[in-house]
Amino acid sequence: MSDIPSRTAETAAGGAVDGDLARARDGDDIAFTRLVEPLRRELHAHCYRMLGSTHDADDALQDALLRAWRGLARFEGRSSLRSWLYTVATRTCLDVIEARGRRALPMDLGPSSDRVVVGDVPLTDVAWLGPYPDAGIADGPAGPDARYEQREAVELAFVAALQHLPGNQRAALLLFEVLGFAAAEIATMMETSTASVNSALQRARSIVAEKIPSPTQQRTLREIGDARLREIVAEYSTALERGDADALVALLTEDVTWSMPPLPHWYRGLEAVTDFAVRVPLTTCGSWRHLPTAANGQAAVACYRWNDDAGAHLGWSINVFGLRGRRIREITSFIGLDHFAAFGLPASLP
Structure with a gap:
């Protein structure tokens, strides 16, 4: 008897969806919005994983x-509305990939620099990987058959690795490993054979496994705990605001990397990173202010740099941290005020 209320609710919900679907097919855009709104966030995250850019x-x-x-009239109900919308979103992303190619991080373009490069100039002819706000990421796996947690599947290392895959392999891996669709379903979605999907999955898994460090950031964050995570972000922010090189270096691993898309040069190792930090952000960039945030399921901080003309600290970069244990092993500074709006961050600070 205890199942009756829940089954009644499910039936009512199913009837509401069917009613909205019928109305949407008749041209009711409000009914269509009600249908897709519960799926909008996860579809957006899927598009980001495919494309590597919040704006894209x-x-x-x-x-x-x-x-x-x-095309709603062509939806015959043979699959769920969710599956059909993922089909449409995936094919849309594949069209974008075919037209634009993949997105990159500075380490994809060349080796690291041993010493600071003063006056580094942004490369505007490169499609750069961008950060993704945590507000758009669901917790846990997308379904019982998904291999990756939703937050694992937007970590920078994972999304960067995806960019090295052809579009069909990228789509197959995400649909199977992240979203939990069966290979036969994916074959239908991508208008190919199950054998082709399995082949694409095999090749994609091999490439991604080579490029993703272990453990994942989700495991590391759980191990160090929220209190230590807040300390790391606060200590990093304080070190930059005070120009304290020793305090900054104390937070870093020996093999730390620091990259700053759209600047092409990047640094690896404590000596090179320290040389860059001391000669650029700690001494020549003026005053800094920071706000803690979260990006790609990882710790992050929004950096604001003083601007004399504006008389304020203007949004400069979203710095995303990769941690190993209780230290920072990777800093990716996504430079550009255009990143801030997606995070709900102010454009300036006093």
Whole structure:
């Protein structure tokens, strides 16, 4: 008897969805919005994983939902609405990948620099990987058959590794390992054979396994705990604001890396990173202010740099940290005020 209320609720919910679907097919855009709204966040995260850019994900999702709205009459209900929307979103992203190619981090372009490069100039002809706000990431796995947690699947190392895969392999890996679709379902979604999907999965797993460090950031963050994580972010911010090189170096691993897309040069190892930090952000960039945030399921901080003309600290970069144990092994500074709006961050600080 205890199951009756829940089954009644499920039946009512199913009836509401069917009613909205019928109304949407008749041209009711409000009914269509009600149908897709519960899936919007996870579809957006899927587009980011495919494309490596929040801005591209915004555009791709908008395009995909427009395609779905216009093609709703072709949805015959043989699969779930969720599966069909993922089909439309995936094909939309594949079109973008074919037209634009993959996104990169500085380490994809060349070796690290041993000494600071003063006056490094942004490369504007490179499609750069971008950060993703944690507010758009769900917790846990997407389904019982998913191998990756949702937050693991947006970690920078994972998304960067995906960029080295052809579009079909990228899509197959995400649909199977992250979202838990069966190979036969994916074959239908991508209009190919199950054998082709399994082959794509095999090749994709091999490439991704070579590029992703272990353990994942999710495991590391659970091990060190929230209190130590807050300490790391606060100590990093304080070190930059005070120009304290010793305090900054104390937070870093011996093999730390620091990259700053869209700047092409990057640094590996404590000596090179210290040389860069002392000669650039700690001494020549002026005053800094910071706000803690979270990006790609990882610890992060928003950096604001003083601007004389504005008379304020303007948004400069989103710094995403990769941790090993209780220290920082990787800093990726995504430079550009255009990143701040997606994180709900102010454009300036006093």
